[in-house]
């Protein structure tokens with residue numbers, strides 16, 4: 001074959017490939033569901049729509065929400081359509097569906113390609129999630145919070161170092177990750193290993209490796225994924241690095257469990273032990289135990305550190321919030337000490353957290369599910385097996401029909417609303433309370449099981465920071481009349497605080 005012939009063949013092959021891809025989009029059984037976003041007029045342009053969604057996800061969801069509120073629309077992702085639902089009736093519909101109709105586990109597997117990185121076992125028997133549901137529920141948090149609270153001052157002092165009278169620039173997200181990793185790990189693996197910087201970094205890195213591997217693997221056809229996984233994924237290597245730190249502790253605990261049974265006087269009370277209590281009976285390996293622990297780290301660290309980063313940016317933008325917050329925190333701690341009951345009194349701080357979560361959020365869509373069989377939604381729409389669905393979290397949180405002046409960041413709005421409500425109504429407006437109008441943690445049976453722990457941890461960390469630091473934005477001179485915090489970064493469905501962004505901190509001035 002000469003060069004011209006091989007070039008023609010190459011063009012034919014590329015043409016056939018494009019034809020197959022476009023045909024696939026066009027015979028899609030979701031064609032009865034309206035499409036939102038740029039290039040929505042024709043299925044032939046779905047790939048352009050998918051690329052546009054990476055940068056314009058927020059605007060696309062907002063547009064679809066406005067047009068199809070109370071029903072469903074679809075958006076193009078790079079590898080599939082995603083059906084977005086909105087309105088209380090549709091959210092209730094998703095919430096009520098059992099796992100064999102709409103599956104959260106299958107969603108995580110599909111989006112992160114778990115099967116090829118952490119293995120099928122973690123999906124088939126995710127008892128580490130049960131551990132969080134059982135042990136980190138509100139009622140039992142007073143057992144673990146004292147140790148986390150003890151860890152906060154040295155951790156914050158280390159990662160937010162300041163001197164008297166001088167402003168210090170701090171990388172907000174990097175510092176928040178360090179603080180959340182160490183304080184979480186105090187509860188996850190105990191007082192000694194949580195001081196190990198390398199281990200804490202591994203527990204942060206694990207999530208990064210899972211997401212990286214999942215993103216690359218999804219580009220491969222299923223048949224090649226098992227072969228590609230060991231080459232592209234560093235998840236196993238990261239687990240092995242963590243195992244080097246954890247193995248001696250696990251071995252020591254295995255011996256204690258063999259000699260002393262299921263309970264003994266100074267038995268550790270941390271996530272590692274709760275996992276081991278179940279793992280030993282199932283004869284799981286040390287590597288399995290570590291993987292489960294790291295999967296919980298994955299759920300806990302990046303979410304909570306993003307919450308801290310957003311709140312710190314808002315405080316730097318509006319330092320006038322510090323006065324009322326300090327008053328509330330000081331009076332609560334004077335009355336109840338550094339305890340859970342004290343945190344429960346901090347309505348303004350709770351409101352700031354909820355408002356920041358509403359206004360910024362962690363993802364544009366939540367309650368993501370994959371249809372395990374053909375279903376018909378509450379609005380009569382047919383959803384074929386295998387479809388990815390989610391609820392329009394960001395537009396729901398910005399809906400003036402749910403909340404007055406929703407486009408305005410009003411940090412104490414929920415504290416005011418709680419004061420105007422009876423105790424039941426007030427409880428529904430807390431940071432960790434979900435509803436069809438507030439779905440940052442999901443809603444219903446599958447809502448985030450770690451949210452009460454997250455609420456207490458965030459209050460412990462932020463109240464300490466608020467009491468001990470003064471804040472201002474970096475480069476305040478450049479933008480007048482009122483300096484604004486740097487904007488969030490939106491990538492597809494993800495919402496990130498500005499990466500590498502800084503604020504200025506100094507020790508709180510004592511009047």
Ligand code: HEM
Pocket residue numbers: 104128129132136296299300301303304307362366367368440441442443446447448449450451453454
């Ligand atoms: C501000 C912090 C957090 C946010 C915004 C958040 C958000 C979420 C969301 C949206 C879900 C999915 C819910 C659904 O689809 O219905 C979820 C699930 C989950 N979260 Fe969180 N989360 C946070 C903190 C935590 C923490 C601290 C832990 C652990 C200690 C945790 C553990 C989990 C687990 C294990 C799941 C999976 C539940 C399941 O498989 O049923 N999360 N979280």
